[in-house]
Amino acid sequence: MIVLENVSKEFRVGEETVHAVRDVSLRLHPSRITAIVGPSGGGKSTLLNVIGRLTEPTSGTVSIQGELITSRSERWAARFRNETFGYVVQDFALIETDTVFENVRIPLVYSARRPRGQRRLVTEALMRFGVGDLVDYPVKNLSGGQRQRVALARAIVNSPKVILADEPTGALDQANGVRVFEHLREIADAGHLVVIVTHDLELAEQCDAIHELRDGRLIASAGDGITVSGKE
Numbered sequence: 001m002i003v004l005e006n007v008s009k010e011f012r013v014g015e016e017t018v019h020a021v022r023d024v025s026l027r028l029h030p031s032r033i034t035a036i037v038g039p040s041g042g043g044k045s046t047l048l049n050v051i052g053r054l055t056e057p058t059s060g061t062v063s064i065q066g067e068l069i070t071s072r073s074e075r076w077a078a079r080f081r082n083e084t085f086g087y088v089v090q091d092f093a094l095i096e097t098d099t100v101f102e103n104v105r106i107p108l109v110y111s112a113r114r115p116r117g118q119r120r121l122v123t124e125a126l127m128r129f130g131v132g133d134l135v136d137y138p139v140k141n142l143s144g145g146q147r148q149r150v151a152l153a154r155a156i157v158n159s160p161k162v163i164l165a166d167e168p169t170g171a172l173d174q175a176n177g178v179r180v181f182e183h184l185r186e187i188a189d190a191g192h193l194v195v196i197v198t199h200d201l202e203l204a205e206q207c208d209a210i211h212e213l214r215d216g217r218l219i220a221s222a223g224d225g226i227t228v229s230g231k232e
């Protein structure tokens with residue numbers, strides 16, 4: 001379980017202070033898909049980045065399975081990020097000039113596995129999404145649907161406990177969006193904790209829990225196992 005307690009994140013922009021996330025407390029559960037929704041500029045991506053330890057909050061704490069992940073050294077955070085999180089970003093951020101193998105192995109870079117072990121893990125991850133045969137393809141030759149699957153394989157290749165997806169269906173047509181969601185559901189069913197940021201309320205309604213952010217504040221939460229403000 002991930003626990004956020006009184007998390008705030010501010011950015012200084014010139015003389016101004018932007019309060020991107022204000023005093024958010026919530027709990028996120030494994031084997032579930034949690035959606036973070038709300039209007040543009042509401043703080044969704046910032047909150048996801050705080051959860052994924054890509055950004056340190058200005059105040060408040062985040063812990064995962066009881067371990068505090070805030071106020072730790074950058075060196076610790078880099079390793080922790082790598083072992084704990086799989087990230088899916090909107091445009092998939094694949095390296096066009098590399099092969100599928102080179103892209104999907106990126107999260108394994110810090111692992112002690114030998115090249116042969118890496119190839120097996122990469123191929124297995126691709127096979128989970130039905131694209132094992134693409135392992136040596138150049139990314140530039142892939143279709144949009146193949147890119148999604150490769151991006152999902154990259155997110156799970158090191159068996160992270162947590163998958164964080166920022167608008168994972170945002171750039172896709174409806175059929176491909178549904179497929180990505182089905183894959184995220186399979187990932188959650190396998191025991192991972194999945195968090196998605198989405199503008200798509202229909203998609204959010206299929207999730208197990210929804211948190212709505214507006215002007216950085218958590219204004220509503222719904223769903224299974226919801227705990228707001230740290231109260232059971």
Ligand SMILES: Nc1ncnc2c1ncn2[C@@H]1O[C@H](COP(=O)(O)OP(=O)(O)OP(=O)(O)O)[C@@H](O)[C@H]1O
Nearest residue numbers: 011013018019020039040041042043044045046047
């Ligand atoms: N690195 C940054 N520096 C300064 N301000 C930032 C930074 N990142 C986000 N912000 C500001 O914080 C607020 C929340 O932004 P955030 O991207 O988290 O919102 P969002 O809900 O994800 O928006 P969208 O749906 O448009 O992606 C906005 O006012 C944004 O301009």
